[in-house]
Amino acid sequence: MSELTWQKSSYCQEGNSCIHIAAAPIGTVKLTESSDPTAAILSTTPTAFAALLRATKRPAGAETA
Numbered sequence: 001m002s003e004l005t006w007q008k009s010s011y012c013q014e015g016n017s018c019i020h021i022a023a024a025p026i027g028t029v030k031l032t033e034s035s036d037p038t039a040a041i042l043s044t045t046p047t048a049f050a051a052l053l054r055a056t057k058r059p060a061g062a063e064t065a
Contacts, residue, residue, distance in 0.1 A: 004030060021049075 004022035012018035018034040029049040031042045044052075 006032070008034065 004024060006020040006022045009019045009021070012034070020032050020034055022030040024030050024043070027046070028043045029046055031044070031049075032040060
C-alpha cells in the first residue's frame with residue numbers, strides 16, 4: 001500500500017484540532033485529525049467530499065438546494 005500524502009487545512013492554527021486530507025490512489029478521499037492521525041481515518045468519495053465542502057462554506061441560515 002502506498003504512503004498517503006496528508007495536507008493540513010489552511011484554516012488550522014497551531015494545535016491539535018486540525019483536519020488533514022489525503023487523496024488515496026484508489027480514487028477516495030481520506031480525512032483524519034491531527035491529534036491522532038493514524039487512529040481514525042475516514043474514507044469518502046470525491047463527490048461526497050465536495051458536498052461537505054459546499055455545506056461548510058454555506059453562510060449560516062442559507063437554504064439548501
